[in-house]
Amino acid sequence: MIHLPNLITDLGLILGAAAIITLIFKYLKQPLVLGYLIAGFLVGPHFSLFPTIVETENVAVWAEIGVIILLFSLGLEFSFKKLMKVGGSASITAITEVVVMLLLGYFTGKAFGWSTMDSIFLGGILSISSTTIIIRAFEELGVKGQKFAGLVFGVLVVEDLVAVVLLVLLSTLAVSQQFAGSEMLFSILKLIFFLVIWFVLGIFFLPSFLKKIKPLISEEMLLIISLALCFLMVIAATKVGFSPALGAFIMGSILAETSQGKKIEHLVMPIKDLFGAVFFVSVGMLIDPSMLAEHALPVIIIVLVTIVGKIFSSSLGALASGQPLKTSVQTGFSLAQIGEFSFIIATLGVTLNVTSSFLYPIAVAVSAISTFTTPYLIKLSFPFYNWLNKVLPSKWIENLNRYSSATQSVTTVSNWQLFVKSYTANTLIHFSISLAIILLSSNYLSPFIQGKTENAVWSNIASLVITIIILSPFLYALSFRNLYNGVVVELKNERLYRNLVLVMRLFRLLLSAALIITLLNNLLSVTVALYAALLIIVVLFIFWKQVQNVYLKLEMLFLKNYHDEEQQPKKEQQILAPWDAHFTEIDVKPESPAVGKTLMELKWRERAGINVAMINRGSITIHSPESNTIIYPGDILKIIGTDAQIRKLSSIIRPDKKAIEQHDNYQPKLHKLLVRKNSFLEGKSLRESKIKDLTDGIVVGIERNAERIVNPESSWVFQENDMVWIVGDSAKIQSTL
Template sequence: MYLMLAAVIIISVSIILLYIGNHFRLPSIVSFLIIGMLLGPFGLGLITDQSAIETFGEVGIILLLFTIGLEFSFEKLLHSWRTVIIGGLLQVTTTIVAITLVTSYFKLPFNEALAFGFIVSLSSTAIVMKILQERREVDTLQGRTLLGILIFQDLAIIPMILITPMLVGSSGPDLNGIPFQIGKVAGLLLIIIILAKWVIPAFLFRVARQRNRELFFISIAGTCIVIAWLTSEAGLSVTLGAFVAGLIIGESDYNIDALSHIIPFRDVFAAIFFLSIGMLLNTSTVLTDLNWIILIVLIIFFVKILTGMFSAAVLGMPARVCIFTGLALCQIGEFSFVLAKTGLDSHLITDGIYQLFLAGAIITMALTPFIMNASPRVVDLYYRIAPRRALYPGQHEPEDVSDSNLSGHMIIAGYGATGKSVARAAEITGIPYMVIELNPEIIRKEKTSRHPHFIFGDAAQREVLEHAGIYNARALVVVVSEEDAIPRIVRLARQLSPHIHIVARIRHIRRTQEILDLGADEVVSEEFEAAREIFTRALRKYHLPEAEIQKIVSRLQKWGYAKFIKNPENGMTKSSMDTMLHSLRIHTIRVEPGSFSDGKTVAGLELKKRFGIADFGFRHGEVTVFDPDDNQKIRAGDALIIFASDEKIEEMSPLFRACMTDD
C-alpha cells in the first residue's frame, strides 16, 4: 500500500513540475532531481522509504545503458579502442592525482584524499548518455569520445574496489585472490564472446519465429539481466554488463524491435533513478554549509573540465570536441555514491564530509545539462581568444591543407553518409571539392593522393574556412552531424564570402528560418524530405495513376522548396514560414446539394482570387483529376482535394454547404 501511495505522489508531482519545467525549457533530468529533493526524507518527507525507489532506479540505469548498446556496435567500439584505453586512462588518473593533491592541501589524510580522488574521477554515464541521446549526438565524434572514456571509468571501478581495503587500514587486498579475479574477468569475456557469436543469435531467431511479442520482450529483457548479472559476479558493474548485452543484441537482426520494446520502460525507470539521486540530498546541509559546498562544486568543475579537455586533446581531438568533452564529464558519477557509501561505512569518511560531498555531487549533476548546452558559446569564446587553434597541429601551413589552384570549387563541411555522397557526385561530374571533417580517423582513411583535398578542422572557425578556399569557392554544403555547429558555420561563411551559395542540412523544420536568416541560400530539412517520401508512398496505396501522383508530389515539392530558399517567389514573408510549414495539410471538401458550388465551373469558384488557392484536385465518382480544366462543372457529390491550412478550409467551407447564396 505504501508503494502505491508513493507512486501516486511521485506521478502527480512529476506531471506538475515537468509541465512547469518544460515551459521554462528546464532539462527533464534537472526536473527529476528537484522532484526527488522535494519529496525525499530531507525535503517534504512524503517519501521516506528509499530502498524501493533506489531499486527501480538501478533498473533504469541498466535499461539506459542497454538501449545505448543496442544503438552502438562492436565495430564502432573496436574503432574507439584508443579513446577507451588512452583517453579513459588519462582522464581517470589525472583526475585522481589532481583531487588528491587539492584535498591534501586542505589537511585531509592521504588515504582519505586518495579515496576522494577515486570518487571524483568517475562521471555519470546515465546523465551524459541521456543528454547525448536527446541531442542525437551519441554517434558523433564527441559522443564516441565520451562513451569511450565512460566505458573505461566503468572498468576502473574494479581496481578501485580492490584498493579500498588498503585505504581503510585493513590488511589490504588479498594478493592471492587477484589472479582468481583476473581469471573471472577473462572467463566472463570468453562466455560473452560465445554468447554473442553463436548462442544469442540462434536463440533470438527461434524466439522470433514464434511471433509472440510477450515471449520476445521477456527474452530480450532476460538476455540483458543475465549478462548484467554475469558481469556483476565477475566484479564489474551491472551497467557495463547491460551495455555489453545491448551490443550483442545490436549486432543481430532484431535490434530495432528490441529497442522499441525497451524504450518506454527505460524512460520510466531512468526517471526514477534521477528521483532517487535527488532524495539523497540533505537540504539543511546546503543551507548551513553553503560556502563549503560552493567551493567543492567549483573544485570538481575546474579539475574535471581540465582533465577531460586534456584527455581529448591527447587523443588528437579538435578544440571544439575537447571543450565539449571536458564540460560533459564535469559531474560526479552514480557509482561515486557507491564508493562514498563504502568509505562512510568503513569510517574512512566522516558523516559531515559525506553530506558535503553529496550536496556538491548532486549540484554538479543538476548543472550538467546547462553546462553541456553552453558548450557552443564557450567554444566561440575560446576561438576568439585563440583563433589559430582552429586548425589541428601540423595543418597550419596552407600548402598542407589547401590547393592554391582551387577556384570555383565546392566546400563540403562534414563527411558522413551525406557528405560522402555529395563528394562522390562532385567527383563524377568533375566539380573540384574540399572536405572539412573533425574525425581524424576519416581524414586518415580518405586523404590519399587520389583524394588530397581534406582538412582536419572545425568548419565553424575562420582559419579553417580560409584554408578551404572560402573566398574562391562557388558553393558550401553544410552536412555536419552536430546540429549546434550548423548556425555558426553558416553565419561565418556568409560573413567571409557574401557571394558563395550555401546549402545547409538540418533535422527539424522549425530551424529553417533561423538558418536562412543567418545566410543560407537553401535549407534541406530531413523532416520535410521524409514527410514528402512517406506522402508519395501512401498515395500509391490508393491506386492513383503514377502520373497523377507525380503531379501532386511535384507541386508539393515545388511549394516546399520555395519555403526553404532565401527569396521565395511567392512573396511569403519569412516570419510566417515556420507556422505555415506546420499548419498546411491535405483536405477533402465534398460539394453538398444546393450549395453555392453545385453547378459552378472551376473558374466560377474563383478560389485563387478569393482564397489564394491556385492548385487543387477534383474527384468525380471514381475519377480523380489533379489539374482540372477551368470549364469543368462541379456537381453535388463531387469533392475537391486542397492543400491548405485548417483556417483557410474553414473560411472556404460555406461555399460547399447547402443554402449558401452568391453575394
Template sequence: MHEIGFIRDLAIVMIVAGATTIVFQRMRQPVLLGYILAGVLIGPHTPGVLVGDARAIDDISNLGVVLLMFTLGLEFSVRKLREVGIGVLAVAVAEVGLMLWIGYGIGGLFGWSGTDALFLGAIISLSSTMVATRTLAESGQRQQKFAQLVTGLLVAEDMLTIVMLTLLTAVAIGGSVQADTALALVGHLGLFVIVGMILGLLLLPRLVDYVASFDRDETLLVSVLGICFGASLFAVWMGFSVALGAFLAGAVVAESRSVGRVLHLVEPLRDMFAALFFVAIGLKIDPAMLLQYALPALLIATVVIVGKTLACSLGIFIVGHDPRTALRSGLGMAQIGEFSFVIATLGLSLGVVSDFIYPIAVAVSVLCMAASPYLNRSAESLANGLRRVTPRSLILLANSYNGWLENLKPVNENAAIAAIFRRLLWHIGINVLLVVALFIVGAYVNAHNWSWFSKLGIDRELRHTLIWACALFLSLPMLIAVYRKAEALGMVLAELGIRERFAGSYTQAIRNVLARVIPLATLLALALLVSGLSSAILPPRGIALSLVVLVVAVAVVLWRGLVRMHARLQAALKETLEKPDP
C-alpha cells in the same frame, strides 16, 4: 492499505517527475537535474512530506540501474569499442586515473578517511553518459568530430566503470585491496567479460533476431528483459555486480540486427525507472547537510570541470587532433552523473563511507549538470579567445606536432602489413584468452562443486583428471588456431625481418627456422601460462602426460575437422560483428 499508500507515493513521484521534465526542458537544462531537485522537494527532509515510504520507491528505482546499464550496453556495441581506437582509449584511462588520484588527494586534504577519499576519487572520475549525449543531441552536434571523440571517451569510460565497481566492491568488503589481489580481480573480470562476450555473440544475437521474426513487440520485449535480468543474476553468481551482467547483456544484444527495435521498446521502460532512480536520489538528500558541505562541493565541482576539461583536451591533442577539437571534447566531458550516484550508493549500502559523501556527490553532480549546457554553448567562444591569447610560437609548435603525427601514420604497403599484423595478434590473443578461461572455469568448478563430485563417488584425483581433460579437449580448436595464426605471424616477421642483403644465401633457411620457432615458442608460452593457472586441478604427472599425448594424437587425426569447426565459429562471430548498420 499499504498497497494504496505505495500507489499514492508512486503517483506523486511520477506527477512531480513529469512536471519537472516539462519545466527543465523549457529551461534547456538537463531533466536529470530536475528529477533530483523534485526528489528533494517531496522528500522526508522537507516540510510537508509528500512521500511516506521512500524505501519502497528506492527499491523500485534499483531496477533503473539495471535497465540503465542494459540500454548503455545496447548503445555501446563491440564495433563502437573497435572504432574508438587505442589513442582515445589511452586518453580515457589516463583521465580517469588522474581524476581518481586528484579526488583521493582532495579527500586527504579535507582530513577524510582513506575509504571516503577513495570513493570521492571514483565519484569524480567518471563522466555522465546521459548528460553528455543528451547535451550533444539537443544542440544538434552529434555528427561533429569532437562529438564523436566524446562518444568514444564515454564508451571507454563505460568499460572502466565496470572495473571500478568491481574493485570498489572488493575494497568495501575486504577493507583494502593489495596490488596482487587487485590484478587478480581485474584479470578475472577481464576473462569473464571477454568469454561472456564471445560466447554471447555466438548465441544471443541470433536468438534475438529469431524472436524478432515473430513480429510481436511483446514477445521481443519480454525475451530481451529475460536476457538482461538473467545475465545480471549470472554475474552475481560469479561474484560480480548486477550492473556488469546488465551491461554485457546489452552489449551482446546490440550486435543483433533487431537492436533498433529492442532499443525502441526498452527506452520507455528505462526512462520511467531512471526517473524513479534520480527522484530517489533526491529523496535521500537532506538540504541542511547540503548547506553544511556547500563549500567543499563547490570546490570539488570546480576541480571536476577544470580537471576533466584539461585532462581530456590535452590527451585528445596528444593523440593527434587539433587544439579546437581537443578543447571542445574536453568541455563535453566536464561533468559527472549516474555512475557517481551508483558508486556513492554502493559505498552507503555496504556501510564503508561516511553519510556526507552521498550529498556531496549529488551536489557536485548537480552543479556540473547545470554548467554542462553553458559550457557546450560557449565552447566556440572559449576556443577563439584562447587562440587570441596563445603566443604565436606555441600555435606553430602545435601545428608542427600535428603534422609530424600525420606523417607517422602507415601508408600504402606498410598500412596493409600493419593491418595484417594487428589482425593476427588479435586472433592469437582472443584464442589464448579462451583457453585460459576454460582452465580457470575448471578451477572454479573444482573449488565450488566438490560436494557434488563426492556424492557421485568421484575422489580428488579422478575429479582433477576429469576437469583437466575436459578443459584440454575443449581447448583443442583454439590451440590449433593459435598455432596456425602464430605460424602465419612467423612467416610475416620472417619476410620482413630477414633481408637477403644481410643473410645472403642463408636467407630462406633462416626465414624457415624463424617461421617455425615463433609458433612453437607461442605454444610453449601458452603451455606455461595454462599450467600455472591450472595448478589447482592438475592430475598426477603420469595421467597428465598420457592426456597430453592423447590430445596431440587427436589433434593430428582430427586436424582438418577441428580447423573447419574453429573457422565456422570465427565466421559466425565475424558475421555478427560486421552486420550492416540497421
C-alpha cells in the same frame, strides 16, 4: 475501504513530482536530470512542505532496477565493436582525464581531512562524465554534427568502460580495506576472463538464437526476451562477484551486435525512461540541506575542482592525442560535469558502508551544479577558444597546428604490429575459453558423473574424455592456429623478428601444456596424468584434420554472427586536417523542407558549401549520389564540411516552426458545395479545376441525381447542380469558394 499499498502511493508521488518539475525545467530549457533531482528533494524526507515518501527501502529497490536498466541501455548504445574501434584520440583523452581527476579527487579529499576511503571514492566520483547529460545537451544545442562531438562521444565510450572497471576495483578495495596489489591484479584478470567468455558465448549463440525465433516473436515478446537475458546476466555477474550493473552493461553490449539490436534499443527506451526517472528521483531524495549547509565550502571547492580539472585534463588529453586546439577546448568544456556513474559509485560506497554519510549528498550537489552549467560551458567553449587563440604566442599556435597535422596524417600498420595484435587476441580468447571449459568440467561435470557411478577412476576417465573432446578444437587454435601466414613468413625472413615469432609460438604451446596439466591434475594422479597426457597428444595427432575442421566451422559461425550488423565502414568524424573539415551524419526529419526534392533543386553545395558523400536509406546505401537523387524522410546524410558549413546546412533542412504550428492549427472539416450555373467548376474536370490547390482540401464525394460517387477520379467532369463534398480547412475553403 480498500487499502492502497504505500509503494503504489510512493510511486504515484514520485512520478507526479517528476512530471510537474520536468515540465517546468523543459520550459526553462534546463537538463531534465536536474529536474528529477529537484523532484526527489521535494518529496524526500528532508523537505516537509509536500507529501513525503513513506517506504524509502522499496524505492531504493526500484532505483537499483533503474541502474540495471540504465546500464543495459548504455550497453545497447555502445557495443563491443564500438568499444574496440574507438579511436586513439578518444582513448588518450579519456584515460588522461580519468587519471587526473582520480588524483585531484583523492588529494582534495585529503586536504579536507577526510578518510582515505572517502578520498578514493571522491576521486572515482569526479572521474566519470555524464553520457546522458552531454547527449541531451548536444541535442538541445544542435552541435551533434560538429567535429568535437565525435571525439566527445568516443571519450564517453571509453569512460563508460573505465567506470565499469572502477566499480570492480573499488568494490575489491572496499572489501579488503587496503591496497593489495595481488588482489587488484586478480580482480582485473578475473574481469578480463569473464568479459572474454561472455562476449564469445554471447556472440556465438545470441544472434543465431534471435534469427531462429524472429518469425515467431512480436515486439512484446522481443522486449520480454531481452529483459530476461539482461537479468539473467545480472544474476550471473553477481554470482561470480561482480556488480549487477556490469552484467547489465555486458548483455546490452552483446545484444547490440545482433540484427535486432536497434529494435531492442527502441523497445527498451520507455522502460529506461521510467526506471531512470525513479533512480534520479531517489538520488534527489538523499539531498539534505542541513548537511549541504554544513559542507557548503567543500561543495563549492569540489565543483570548481570538477569543472576546472575536467576542462584542463580533457583539453590536455585531446591536445596530446593530436587534436587541434579548437577541438580540444570544445571537448574539455563539454566533459566538465559528473552524472549517473558518479551516483552509482557513490551508492556503492554507501552500500558497502565504507564512506561517510556526507559524501553522497555532496556528490549529488556537485552533480546538480555541474549539470546546470554544462549547456553554458559548451556555448562558452568557442569564445574561450577565440580568446585563447589571441592570447597564446603565435609560435605556440604554429607548433600545435604542426603537431596536430602530423598526428592526423595517415599511418600504416607494420607487419609486426599486425602479428602481435592478432596473436594476442587469438591467445587471450582461446586460453579463456579453454580455461572456462576446464573449470566447468572440474566443478560441475566431474561431480555429476561421480554421482552417477561408484567407480571414482572410471568417472574421472569419463570426465576427462568428454572434456578433451570439447576442449580439442580450442587447444588446436591456441597451439597451432596461424593467422596472417604471409605476414609470418615475411617476419621470419627478418632477423630482428624471427626469434620473437618463435618465442610467441612457444609461449602459446606452453599455455596449452599448462591447461592440459591443470585438467589432468584435477582428475588423475601424477603418474596416470603423464600417461594420459601422452595419450591425448597421440589422439589429437591422429584426429588432427577432424579437430581442425570442427574449429574452422565454429570460427566461421562466430565471425558470421560477429559481422551480423556490420555495414560499410563508417567515416564519422574523420578529419581532413588541412581544411578542418570532417564527415558527419544528419538525419532528415519527415517535416524537413528538403523532403521530396532532388539534390539539384536543393543546391546545398552552393548554399552551404557541403558535399553529400553518401545516403543511408534503410538497408540501402547510395554512394556518391547523383544530382537527380531525391531526398526522402528518414534519410541519413553522410556529409563533408566544416563546423560552420554543417551548422548552415542544419539550419537549412531544419523543419519550419511556423509551418509546423500552422499544421498543428489545421482543423479539417467536411464541407459541401453546390455547383451552380457558370461557376468556376462547371464543365471542368477535377484535375482542371485545381480545387485542391485553391482550397487546400480534398474532394471526397459527389452527389448527382441521387447517385453518390466516393473519391471520384481526376477525370471526373463537374456539372450544374452537382453537390461536391470537400474535406479541408474551413477558413480557406470559405474564403476561396
